[in-house]
Amino acid sequence: MTTGLPDRPRLLIVYEEGAAGAGELLRSLGDRYQLCFVAADTPHTRAVLPILRAAGPVVALDEWQARLTELRRWRPDGITTFSELIPATAQLAEALGLPYHSPATAHLLTDKHAQRARLAALSLDSTRTALVTGPADLLTAATAVGLPAVLKPVVGKGSTDTRPLTDAAAVARAAATLHPGRAYVLEEYLRGEPIAGLGDYVSVETVLAPDGPRHLAVTGKFPQAEPFRECGQFWPSGLTAAQERQIHGRTEQILAALGVRVGIAHTEFKWTADGPRLIEVNGRLGGWIAELAGRATGADLLTVAADLACGGEGREAVPYDRAGVCFQFWNQPPLEAAELRSLHGVREVRATAGVQHYFNLVPPGPLALGVSTQRLDLTAGHVESHPAMLRLVAAALTPLSFTFTDASGRQFTEAAEALPSWKR
Template identity: 45%
Template structure:
């Protein structure tokens, strides 16, 4: 690449962060340093660095197999979260309540020295229904200066930890907003972030916001919400930072609410056979767009990773109207799946509660698993 004298480099892909950092270093281009990138993609090292800096005190331990579980649970306590040290989209993220449960779970997960998992303190969120109990902060960093662009509100999680919706702006009181932004600034500094777009998630607990995780790239689908609320062009902002420009942006100030919601593939393996109601949804009030991501006839492997079937985008006058608009749209959609035991047709509103989209009960004191298809 050197003969082409590139002016900048960036990525929006979590898995490409280390490769992009290596190229940036070789080409002397602005990007996260290799150390910062390593801290961003390794959830255990990230916690350790933030603990040493006095920014985050969430207990965590690394495990490479079932034999590591007892010591990890003794350090972290139960209940606890088990998840890959690197990864996204809620891949293999589970809640465990005991050593026996964790040992069985880790025995079925691909934990190894090459792909370690982490056990983390379970953060209990406040009951904020119909809102979710967590949020994220979207930040642009230029020459070490952090500009917080927006605080993203979230919908309730579907077990075990699958996201269902998000919106701009989050609804929170001024004191909580101030604390969330202060913590984000401290996290950015502690991890050595000097340049680029970052995404930081917090659980809204009874004792204040607590860090869930930090990501060294822009949050998913944020460009769309920024455009619908009069915010900056985030793709252009990321490119300007990559080109070495100094960027400073104000926190979003808007008189409307942009939202996104999506339907999740079932936990049990299936085949998507039909999607009905798309035309009706696209004509509904407050809906800006509706895109399907999975064609009918596609086999779905199941599992607990966030696998979006579609994406609904809209704009409402306020948060209450937003929930009404999402409910109207999700109720108008219907999905037909073929499972091993037969076919099921449900609306988008019913999909999260269908038996094939729930975690199975604990078995012999062990981990929750996807409910398997039943033979005919």
């Protein structure tokens, strides 16, 4: 492993599929930083390994301790991750003496039960929760938490295996399908109120710089596809300025309580009749937020994250100024779809006035099994208002359709407007 060039900061990136892909990292950071990757051994990482190696040295994640002397000799200026490998990044940062989340904070950011427990102990969260490690636990937890409730893995992303439990029959069905050896958390269902006639939850994008936290935006959301699959997001949120200030204050209290002091945080809230209620905190850049910020403000949040990791102030990141509505919309497949065969109408979508770009995100082939957010495509645009956004999405995607097969091999075609993303 060679040392970094003297005129460019040296940045370690702990890599796995996440909020920034290999190509994006190379485009944003390749000319500004000397890069080194500590990469998990997964199908995704193996597929992009040539891109990573074109950008810099690559060390296997399970080998970093054996190669610690080599990594120290490389003399990194900073470390970060854009994936869920936050605990591994924290351990490596501690071993190299680099600023990052402490291992204790990393645990709180990735263990949903520990996160709730920590915030409850400080009177910063009142959501009823219970840890579930097996079928018997789930039955006990349902009594303690009450129904309706939400069951989710203690460690997970993308709403994977997250499901509502509305009655005793749903609890019994869920108990029979728990993965052995996996921990879950059962949480009180937070009943939201739609914001600007759209989704009932938001996220807060926060830069944590040496001079303190700065909030880039409160991100509004499209209504979810069942059970809890994300369908899109936009700036501004649709909340009033006073409501956003309330959420900013809650976010700062929560981040401080968890010990989050560096990098970019993505904090999700449900908007309820009683105001904002925490969903969860993520100690990394949120999914697709970099693309949204690039179009909305011109800021490259990958560069901002790298600058913060290397001791900078992330000044390139600026708050959204509320000039119009910048949005992203994703179609979600039917839950019974096992394979994407083809899509139709792309040319018409791209020709629609107001659409800045459209591209498919999943190539024809098998789809992920189980329940999770699975973005088939991205429609992005900029319009003058939230109602105009809804009109544009409806007009742009009306010609679009997808052909799927289910687990039995049955082939079927669905218009985009019939997909779960559109069922309000």
